[in-house]
Amino acid sequence: MRQFSQAPAVIIDDTDRLTDPVWDNAARTPRLVQFSRRAGTGWADVTSAEFHAEVVALARGLVEAGVRPGDRVGLMSRTRFEWTLIDYAIWACGAVTVPIYETSSTEQVQWILADSGAVGCFTETAAHTATVREAAPGLSRLWQIDGGDLSTLVTRGESVDPAEIETRRKSGSADDPATIVYTSGTTGRPKGCVLTHRNMLSDIGNAIPALDVLFQEGSSTVLFLPLAHAFARLLQIGVVQGRVRTSHTADVKNLVGDLGTFQPTFLLSVPRVFEKVYNSAWQKAHGSGKGAIFDRAEAVAIAYSQALETPGGPGLSLKIKHTVFDKLVYGKLRAALGGRCHSAISGGAPLGERLGHFFRGVGLNVLEGYGLTETSPAITFNRADAQRIGTVGQPLPGVTIAIADDGEILARGEVIFPGYWNNPAATAEAIDADGWFHTGDLGSLDADGFLRITGRKKELIVTAGGKNVAPAVLEDRVRAHALVSQCMVVGDRQPFIAALVTVDPEALPTWLAGRDRPDTPVSELVHDADLRAEIQAAVTEANKAVSAAEGIKVFTILPRDFTEATGELTPSLKVKRAVVMKEYAEEIDAIYHR
Known part of the structure; x- marks a missing residue:
């Protein structure tokens, strides 16, 4: 069993309490501004x-x-x-x-x-x-x-x-x-x-x-x-x-307005918000006739970030291009975040390498981490001086991460919860006799202890041909397309892999305007050749990450997006697969019985 750990940076005393910093701050730095609460249009x-x-x-x-x-x-x-x-x-x-x-x-x-x-x-x-x-x-x-x-x-x-x-x-x-x-x-x-x-x-x-x-x-x-x-x-x-x-x-x-007046230096968010920021910038640029400039700036930002992880770093030509686009594009994106924001923490779902490199390239370093509620929640994270985009970082100091023989991620340390309230059976299922918490996620550890998430154990799809497919890899890549809001891969016990795709309602109007088709609802576009060509491009790109047997063969565009209000998303914006499978059972059945 491969494992990696880091020594704890702090030791918690038996008498320590979460309120201690409130008392300490009041005694040591009483005049320090701790919070800014809303007051009219200001703080x-x-x-x-x-x-x-x-x-x-x-x-x-x-x-x-x-x-x-x-x-x-x-x-x-x-x-x-x-x-x-x-x-x-x-x-x-x-x-x-x-x-x-x-x-x-x-x-x-x-x-x-x-x-x-x-x-x-x-x-x-x-x-x-x-x-x-x-x-x-x-x-x-x-x-x-x-x-x-x-x-x-x-x-x-x-x-x-x-x-x-x-x-x-x-x-x-x-x-x-x-x-x-x-x-x-x-x-x-x-x-x-x-x-x-x-x-x-x-x-x-x-x-x-x-x-x-x-x-x-x-x-x-x-x-x-x-x-x-x-x-x-x-x-x-x-x-x-x-x-x-x-x-x-x-x-x-109102977040953009609050960022502009408050000017934070860093943010905590989930990948969907970063996807929205990118999609908004993309559609604004393409809608105003500056799409070609944005696309070139995006390519340079990604290349610049990728070069940061090479021994020589970015070359002179790339540095010059990056400086030019910093004035034309990147500075405006940072201004939308208040102008002072240099870093962000992302968790809850994978951000994806493309967006990770894009944001670092424009000057917002998104540090991905990983954990569950049961782990308090963070157990791994990237840091500015130890970062590998595409991974969720190394174990937190004081935490040991292991990969079980079946690929499941296990964790041990003081951050692991004592158990579920009034549910000893569920606790015993989650924490084994050796104190390992079983996350239910699948992953791999590299030689330096960086963890890469490859899927969810219970969501692993086994096709009729016996091929094991982790849907997260495909779903994350399809969602990277500016027009896509959600993607859910299906195909358990079926002859091939397919996907249900929803269109981003905020990105659609700009796309339609460019084709002189304003105000066309997505429900009338599910079979539209142009829209399907866009989604097919996203699917084709996603399929490059897997073998031919694991790739998406067929996709269906759904007539509306998944939302929390309609029951397909959790409050933390995770897709409720069982709900979607039940609600769109006819659409899934039609994929395999055409």
């Missing part, structure tokens, strides 16, 4: 001392409301400053946060609150409150952020001695549960992943020293991914510990 700064005071005040309110150490408290809200404030207040009074996606259905909310045994719940809006009341009519402690309940809670908490918060905060152990995160799940009922203070502190504590290019004096970021997801949550505790000035935004549609 109002929140110092370390002010954030500490708000956390203590809200925690006192929770104590007055009867929340005890170890109690579980739900939190259903979009990403905003109050999400972070509430999270730390729950920890400060010794309780456990149970995040709930703000898009969750009544049935999902009912399961999460009931299974976790939550004694109360924070909601953001009246609609969220109505959902919780329907899901858990017996829940008496319910506080709505937009309804002014936080202020009421703080006022009532004035009767609680602040020393009580200090006592509760210090009396716990690093091995106490900090949060129960219910996996969004592409299939089946969500399982509650218990993450301890030690798990999360070990993860971020070992990441920050290796990511000093991000966590340095003067750094800033905008949090816009759902904080109910462990990926964004890790950065939340990272910006507090690393003293990074941070703002929140819930509406991705």
Whole structure:
């Protein structure tokens, strides 16, 4: 069994808690701006001392409301400053946060609150409150952020001695549960992943020293991914510990405007957002008659980035071309991100080598990492001084990665969760007797410990001819086309591999305008020769990565995109394969019975 590990950079003490950095920052750098919260069209700064005071005040309110150490408290809200404030207040009074996606259905909310045994719940809006009341009519402690309940809670908490918060905060152990995160799940009922203070502190504590290019004096970021997801949550505790000035935004549609006014130095995102940034730039250039310039600039950016990984680096001719296109194209792309953004962290799904090289070539170094909710979540990552585009990097300090005989990625270390809430059978299935967590993903390790993801074990397709096919390789490459939104490969127990493809609704109008066919819905284009030629080009390019027997032979263009609202995507934008297979069963059947 091939394995690779790195020595831990930090050791977590048994008394360490996630709230420690809040107290430390208030004592050591009280005037440092920790957060910038929305105020009209601008931002109002929140110092370390002010954030500490708000956390203590809200925690006192929770104590007055009867929340005890170890109690579980739900939190259903979009990403905003109050999400972070509430999270730390729950920890400060010794309780456990149970995040709930703000898009969750009544049935999902009912399961999460009931299974976790939550004694109360924070909601953001009246609609969220109505959902919780329907899901858990017996829940008496319910506080709505937009309804002014936080202020009421703080006022009532004035009767609680602040020393009580200090006592509760210090009396716990690093091995106490900090949060129960219910996996969004592409299939089946969500399982509650218990993450301890030690798990999360070990993860971020070992990441920050290796990511000093991000966590340095003067750094800033905008949090816009759902904080109910462990990926964004890790950065939340990272910006507090690393003293990074941070703002929140819930509406991705307003993200460009927020980036322009806030001017972050780095971002945390998922590949789909980077794909959208690229597609938007591509369609804008092609729509304005500058497509040829953009295409040449793209080729130079990719070549420049690839040359950075060669012993000699970029040659003189390539450097000159890169400098020219930096003024014509790349600088404008960086300006759209606020002008100061030099790096980004990407996770949740593969970014793909082409986009990785493209963004590094234009001056935004996207550092891919990998992990699962059960691993707190990061277990590998690329760093500025140790990066190989196309991989998800080396193990985090303190983490050991191994590849089992069947290709499954295994992990061990302090970041591995203790188990699923109320589900010992699932825990025993996930963590073996030797302490290895079985990720369910397939991958390979090179001689230097860089991990490459090759697919999902349960998603491995076996054709009628016995050929094993990992769909992720093909899907990622097809999605790289500017017109493609989603691609799902099918073919299990079938004679050949096929694909369901959806068109990006934002990229389509520009493509149509160039053909004098504006306002044509995609449902009328599924058999269009020109559109099929575009998708065929993407499929042909993707097939270059696999053998002839593994390549996509047939594809079907679907009449609409996959969305979370229609049930095909999880809140973290992963495709629910089982849902798509069921919903488009007729289309799949037609592929194989023409």
